[in-house]
Amino acid sequence: xxxxxxxxxxxxxxxxxxxxxxxxxxxxxxxxxxxxxxxxxxxxxxxxxxxxxxxxxxxxxxxxxxxxxxxxxxxxxxxxxxxxxxxxxxxxxxxxxxxxxxxxxxxxxxxxxxxxxxxxxxxxxxxxxxxxxxxxxxxxxxxxxxxxxxxxxxxxxxxxxxxxxxxxxxxxxxxxxxxxxxxxxxxxxxxxxxxxxxxxxxxxxxxxxxxxxxxxxxxxxxxxxxxxxxxxxxxxxxxxxxxxxxxxxxxxxxxxxxxxxxxxxxxxxxxxxxxxxxxxxxxxxxxxxxxxxxxxxxx
DNA sequence: GAGTCGCA
DNA sequence: CATA
Numbered sequence: 001x002x003x004x005x006x007x008x009x010x011x012x013x014x015x016x017x018x019x020x021x022x023x024x025x026x027x028x029x030x031x032x033x034x035x036x037x038x039x040x041x042x043x044x045x046x047x048x049x050x051x052x053x054x055x056x057x058x059x060x061x062x063x064x065x066x067x068x069x070x071x072x073x074x075x076x077x078x079x080x081x082x083x084x085x086x087x088x089x090x091x092x093x094x095x096x097x098x099x100x101x102x103x104x105x106x107x108x109x110x111x112x113x114x115x116x117x118x119x120x121x122x123x124x125x126x127x128x129x130x131x132x133x134x135x136x137x138x139x140x141x142x143x144x145x146x147x148x149x150x151x152x153x154x155x156x157x158x159x160x161x162x163x164x165x166x167x168x169x170x171x172x173x174x175x176x177x178x179x180x181x182x183x184x185x186x187x188x189x190x191x192x193x194x195x196x197x198x199x200x201x202x203x204x205x206x207x208x209x210x211x212x213x214x215x216x217x218x219x220x221x222x223x224x225x226x227x228x229x230x231x232x233x234x235x236x237x238x239x240x241x242x243x244x245x246x247x248x249x250x251x252x253x254x255x256x257x258x259x260x261x262x263x264x265x266x267x268x269x270x271x272x273x274x275x276x277x278x279x280x281x282x283x284x285x286x287x288x289x290x291x292x293x294x295x296x297x298x299x
Numbered sequence: 300g301a302g303t304c305g306c307a
Numbered sequence: 308c309a310t311a
Binding site: 305 | 308309310
Binding site: 124125126127128129132134196204207208209211267 | 303304305306
């Protein structure tokens with residue numbers, strides 16, 4: 001936690017007290033609109049002004065000048081309001097460009113911080129011992145192809161960190177939008193966020209997500225899948241029949257939701273489209289070539 | 300015997 | 308096929 005005694009906190013308090021003093025030698029710059037200026041140029045002072053500072057910083061980590069934590073209210077700025085929805089099947093909808101570039105950057109930052117820590121990205125194996133073609137890690141309840149859902153990481157037995165508030169707010173709002181477009185799509189309280197990174201040559205064979213609780217599957221609680229980085233060719237269908245599969249492009253910022261009657265669809269990623277990352281995202285973060293996916297669920 | 304988040 |  002950032003302590004009230006830190007020099008950073010004190011300096012903000014000083015600015016606040018100056019702004020309320022009419023005898024300030026800073027004149028118009030500090031008086032009146034200074035807090036609005038701070039709020040505009042730096043999210044952290046906004047937190048100090050109106051919201052408790054807890055959760056904003058973490059003394060166990062090395063100090064970083066990158067603001068990786070934003071207060072819950074500000075995470076709403078991650079969302080584009082004018083997105084379009086494409087209903088792909090009953091219970092399955094693609095929200096195009098739902099996450100804006102600020103949000104995509106925040107997601108990359110959060111996943112990077114998680115991914116290099118204990119229990120971070122690793123290449124999982126299936127039950128036959130074959131390596132899967134992606135790196136994974138989890139927020140909240142952990143998932144692995146062999147063990148299924150678990151409250152601890154396989155690698156070191158540690159507990160994964162909670163799902164960031166922003167991820168939850170983002171997908172809850174996306175599910176609300178989806179519910180406005182279609183019937184019989186339940187809401188969820190996400191407790192698991194599988195983070196996958198697909199390098200350019202990786203692919204994902206056709207499969208169903210059915211490791212969740214019987215209750216969750218029975219109710220058709222939706223999966224919310226967020227795409228970041230290079231786009232992917234996503235294939236899906238009722239069965240494994242290759243001739244009856246649908247195909248859709250998932251681009252950076254898109255959120256795909258499948259629940260209700262589509263909860264158990266077969267799906268997979270046939271290829272990653274190298275070089276299709278939005279230029280402004282590529283400029284904002286140094287993500288490697290490939291596709292980052294968040295899959296949020298309620299176990 | 301069903302089914303495979305893999306491979307070929 | 309190897310596995311549960």
